[in-house]
Structures are given as C-alpha cells and as structure tokens.
Amino acid sequence: MSALVSLLTCCLTFFLLNSLSHPFLVLHPMTKAGRNFGSCSTNGTCELGSLDEAWIIFVSMASRNLISWNSMIAGFQIGGLWQKAIELFNEMRKDGIDFDCSTLISTIASLCGINDDNDVELGLQYCFRLHCLSIRTGFFFEARVSTALIKAYSNLGGGVLDCYRIFLDSSGHWDIVSWTGIISTFVERIPQEALSLFCQLLREGWAPDCHTLSSALKACAGLMTERHAAAVHLLVIRAGFEGDTVLANALIHSYARCGSIALSKQVFDEMEFRDIVSWNSMLKAYALHGQASGALELFSKMNVKPDAATFVALLSACSHAGLLVEGANILDNMSKHYGVVPALDHYACVVDMFGRAGRILEAKNLLSRMPMEPDSVVWSALLGACRKHNETGLGKLAAAKHMELEPGNSLGYILMSNIYCSDGNFNEAGVVRKKMKRLRVRKRPGLSWTEVGNQVHEFASGGLFHPQREAICGKLETFIGQLKHLGYVPETSLALHDVEEEQKTEQLYHHSEKHALAFALMAGSSLHHSQAVIKIMKNIRICLDCHNFMKFASKLIQKQIIVRDSNRFHHFKDGECSCKDYW
C-alpha cells in the first residue's frame, strides 16, 4: 500500500515539475538536490494544466503521505494560488495529519502570492497564525521557517520591526539566507539599517553570497553612497561572483543611483552575458541622468528583445531631455515594431514629456486618446505640467481627478491649493487645506541626506531633529547673504501658504536640501572632511527655488554639487545645472 502512495506521489511531483517547466518559469539546474523545483519569475504564472493534473492525482489517491500533501501545497505556492495552499493546509490539519516544517514553509511562502490590496489584511492574519503555530510546534527555530515568515510579513507590508523581531527571536539558528531575508526587508524602507546589518554580518564572519551582495548593493543604491557600492563591488570580485548577471545588474543600478554613471557603463561593458534587465538598467541610468542621446544610442545596439520596462526607460529619457519628436515616435511605434503595447506608465511618461515642455494641449489630447482610463500617475503628470506652466483651469481638473483616485495622497490637494495660491485665491486654497486636514492626509515630509566624514546625515524640512540645528541655520543665513550678492533671488511664488512674503522666504530657507548643503559646507571647512563633490539626495522633487539656490551655490563654492531627487539627477556646476533647467 505505501508503495502505491509513493508511486502516486512521484506522479504528482512529476506533474508539478512539468507545470514548472513552463517558459515563464526559470529552472536552476545548478541548485542542490532537493531544490530542483525552480522558481517563478516575477511575471510568471504557472501553466495550470499540469497543476490540475497533479491535483487530479492528489484527490484520487486513496491514502496520502506527508510528501503528497507537501508537494501539493508547494505546487499551489509556486503557482501563486495562495488561497488553495491555505485551504489545503487547513484541510490537512482537520484530517489530523502531522505537518512538518516543509509544510509550514510552503504554506507561509504561499502568502507572498498575495497581490491584491483587499487580501492583505487576511494575509496578515494567516501570517500571524502560522507564526504562532510555528512557535508552538518548535518549527520556528528552523531557519527556513523564520526566513519564510520574515519574507511573508514583509511582502504584506508588515512593519520592519516585526520582521526584525522574528529575526532576533530566531537568533542562534541564523544562516546566510536568513541574513539576506532580513536585509532585503530593510532595503526597501530603511536602507541604512540594511547596510548596517550587512556590515554586522561581515563582522560576525559570515560569507555573503550573490543574493546577500545584491541586496547590499540595493541598499547602497538607496543611500547614494558610491563608497559603499564600490566596497561591495570589491567583495563581489573577491568572492568570484563577477560573472553573475544579476549582481552586475545590481551594480549598474547602484552606481547609477550613486551618481556615477561612468562606473555603471564600465560594469555594463565588461559583462559577458547581458539580459534584458542589464540593458534596461543601463537605459534607466541614462534616463536618470537626463542623457537621452546615450539612451537612444544604447537602444540601437540592443540585442535582446525590448520589453515594457525598456520603453519606460526610453520615454522617460526623452521626457527628461525634452526630445518630443523622438518620444512621440517611440510611443507610436513600440507596439508596431516591437510588439509592446503601451501601458499606463508609458502614457504617463509621454504626458509628462509634453507637459514639461509646455505643450499642455498635446498632453491633454494624449490623455483623452488613451485606450484605457488614466490612472493617478498619468493625472499627476498632467498636474505637474499645469503647475509649471500656470494652467490653472486644467490643473484644477487634474488635481480633482487625482484627489478622487488617490484620496490618501497629498499631491492633488497640495497642487490644487498651490494653484489657488498663485491665483491669489487664498480662501479656496484654505478650503483645500482644511479638507486635507479633515481627511487626515499628510504631506510626505521632505527629507535630504548627505554624507560627511563617513556618516550619512539626515535633514528634515525646517531643520527639525538635527542636533546641530542652530549652527546650520547660522551658516545658512550667511551663505544666503553671499548668494544674494551673486544674484540669487528667493522664488516665493510657489510657496505653499497664504502668508506674508517674509514668512514665505523663511519657509523656503528651511527646505531640507538647503540644510544639507549648509551642513556639508560647515564640515567641509575642516580639512579632513573636505570633498571634491557634494552629493545630496532627496526623497521628493527639488523645488524651483532650491534648484536655483544650488546653481548659485555651485558657482560660489566652485565645487560640483550633485542632487538626486525622487525623479532624476541634477549635476550643478559653475552656476548651471545638467538638466538645463528642464525638469
């Protein structure tokens, strides 16, 4: 009898394996025995035919062993059918079958398949229950179980601290995979912590592998610290992972985000096998730095079939550089020549492109010509354009649409209020502000970072929180005085409130990037902290005044200032910006 169960289980596994050899699924022939199942690619969906066949065998089995159950759950997990996986796990427990840690791992991992916001709450509940169950049964202390839990919580938007708690609770059972799991949880939200965990891992004598290293590189990309990226690059070389395509892709991305596009190109050129991500990463690097010609030239050399991301990169490059004709052509031809149908993000790029250039009408026409309903990103592109070119009528419509589609996002409210302000209609502006307050919509606080003396310093708007606030404000004041002699005039027309002129100026002076620059200058006056280039990164877009400020500053201090805002890079040098004031 048990021989029959084994045989059927083998069949089931066979079908599952079959379901995994779908082209969307990547098999890893080099992985160790027992992990020959492969994994889903990001857009991968399983060929359900074979999964169905596995299911038929599963239900027809008169008796099942633990492996049959586990395989079936794992099949659902890899196929992204998380409800089915949970259901089967529950059924298994109802039948009184003892599960093992593989069962738990697959069930927990299935929760990573949740991609509908409406299911998140439920997913978190399942996650918590499985977490408790793991602790009760002792399986929690299997590194694979706790790592799966970390990933599942993290994917469901759970708190980083909750994830970290799991990591700490399972201490003593860590391996390099659990380290990578917790690092990648931090990377998205608190890159500095991710990097510090990576350092801790090194100090404790663990050997990072390709997975760990690429997470670490992503953290460097987030932090904009080239020094760190270069250090991790050295580790990559020392560990002999130079041939790893994913790692090289991470390096390209990371160097580009750190402002060193030349290093990105070097990594790209030295690669032996470039995949679609390599090309796209390099194209995105050019787009990020406003080098549209570089992007177009690289695209012409591309020997891999372009995908949707390729065209987002190209279109955003055109948008950043104001190449209207090229951009419009690309949008028109991408479907015809390359079989990639324009999606929302492509339209958003082109609406943004026209809008930036002041061709509001074309932006608006494109928006109404789109074959699908514009989403909030498209509307926000139009909104930005309306603000830049004082198109108040259309701006109000765009802001209203944005508020409707994303009532929790401050953007629509703020721009709407700005439009009223620039019209001098302060009453209406106040109404919008109040509505925002009533709905408890918070503006995303502006933050800037800069690295001084091997430390990354964070600045909030208004200089709040920084221990040297007083000194920074003092420095800023004298510095602004000097800039005014060079011709700097504060740009107050876009300030947010209906307050007196003087107060507006006051608020402008406290934008976080100005504080960051003042701090870098203070530190730079002591010789051992003097830097050739000052790099500042910012979480939201740089405003017109700060942009102007940085131009004058670069002239005054005779140093290059590089600002990375949420959108792109600005290289300020001798009073000018690489974006040619077009952004």
Place this chain on the structure above:
DNA sequence: ATAGGGTTAG
C-alpha cells in the same frame, strides 16, 4: 520525492 533569501520602481 516536498521546503526559506537576490537585479529594472515615479
């Protein structure tokens, strides 16, 4: 036989 971590994101 089944089982955890990585690269493009405005």
